[in-house]
Amino acid sequence: MRIVALAGGIGGARFLRGLKDVVTPEDEITVIGNTGDDIHLFGLKVCPDLDTVMYTLGGGIHEEQGWGRADETWSVKAEMKAYGVGPEWFGLGDKDFATHIVRSQMLTAGYSLSQVTEALCVRWKPGVRLLPMSDDRVETHVRITDSEGTRAVHFQEYWVRLHAAVDAEAIIPVGADTAKPAPGVLEAIAAADVILFPPSNPVVSIGTILAVPGIRQAVSAAAAPVVGLSPIIGGAPVRGMADKVLAAVGVAATADAVALHYGADLLDGWLVDTQDAGAVAAVEAAGIPCRAVPLLMTDADATAAMARAALELAEQVRS
């Protein structure tokens, strides 16, 4: 079975680990990773979501934190502070810096982000084929209004520095309109037996991937059933501040509103948490088969059960 998953960072990566636990060795998983979170820091290209997937599936992630490396050291960051070179608000550990140095060196040498990602995965062996959504630069910016006025800031500045404490007025995937899907992305979607939307952020993770011209159309046109998992449980994001960016696109932070935001032209199935069982009817009324199952990734077993439920729903809607 060929499974394609669109994925953001922490939530997507953890779900993918559960997915790997339930597939057979013959199954192939292709992950299309969000690169809208990418940022240039200290002259280096940082790809937070790709790295979170790579580190999580490759066994190098800081488990409790969900991002960055286990057993990390922080010498470079301390030195940057001593040099007065910012930003200070983005946490790059020494081991993580090495990834960005290697990536930047390869990009400067002329390799594409796809090629670089493949090279990094030679070490990490994530057990999936990890493709960036695009080799072109796409950067999600967020329009905000605060004491400094109305302006657009990089998504990372909004998320990490400002902790999404101010309302997001608009989400702007800068460069997405002219970006091309990375090699293999459209082919993987077209050839898929199942397409999954993990419980990643529907706006700035999966939404950004879908904003690359051709990808939404390919998912919509795919023969494979498309099944998503709600990142909203009980009216709030399980992790992160997805409600803030949902509000920016006029979507309520509820399990059913997210499903309707994706829409029946994309989704062939939707999973909500058991505590959102009341949302099933609204989703099905929109033409999207829906099931209520436990969606908290509390441990490996719970996560695997979610992946199994997603694959089961895909089989049900296929026939």
Next chain:
Amino acid sequence: MRIVALAGGIGGARFLRGLKDVVTPEDEITVIGNTGDDIHLFGLKVCPDLDTVMYTLGGGIHEEQGWGRADETWSVKAEMKAYGVGPEWFGLGDKDFATHIVRSQMLTAGYSLSQVTEALCVRWKPGVRLLPMSDDRVETHVRITDSEGTRAVHFQEYWVRLHAAVDAEAIIPVGADTAKPAPGVLEAIAAADVILFPPSNPVVSIGTILAVPGIRQAVSAAAAPVVGLSPIIGGAPVRGMADKVLAAVGVAATADAVALHYGADLLDGWLVDTQDAGAVAAVEAAGIPCRAVPLLMTDADATAAMARAALELAEQVRS
């Protein structure tokens, strides 16, 4: 008093620390640093000699080692090895990496190496004005013949990787012929009251600085007395493998041969170690006033005494 010193790495930096100990607060020291040892590693610009001077005078040097940072960590290097990205033979610690990341970011942004060096020194406060010999790229290569044939390797590969175990057949300062002295270099030399050649490598450190068109001529034409200190004691380099590169330019590894290599057109005075007192006559016969004094930088006092002897000789030859 305005003192100008040409300097390589470890030996030059340690001498400069002694020099700082004997000058008055009103004296100004300008250091013209060798950049022929510079190398691009992992896509980053590394300036070993400038950094050794900066770290040594700024209090950040690894004292026993003579290069690199005190209390260093090595996470990035371990990661590079895990990624299979070399070279492994060049020791860059995490703190040191930070310097190269900041430097590379600034260079990419369009700042000159002079400007970058000045910016880095805002933190390190070396107590001297540190100028790179040139803002243009100069790389010392060494011609060798070994089992892989005859070829030119980067000086760092010769020195650090091959430990100068094979003979150097030629020293080639690639790019030196078209390099321009960095802003302030010629002016500092012309305005100097004293010019010093620390006991740095006469070929690949001071020799490379002098190979930048205009610098040798400026030193030769300067009104100030030029006094050098022999890096060779008892027929061998105090540190490093200077004999190997001296042989490449046909100069014997003796205190007097090095003086004659610089020549009376450059030198107005030369210090040899007391155990090389027998060389004084030969140096003076070539028209270069010479003194035998202890030249081992065993501690701060011994180093300060060397600097004092150099300044005293400069005063003697001035009149």
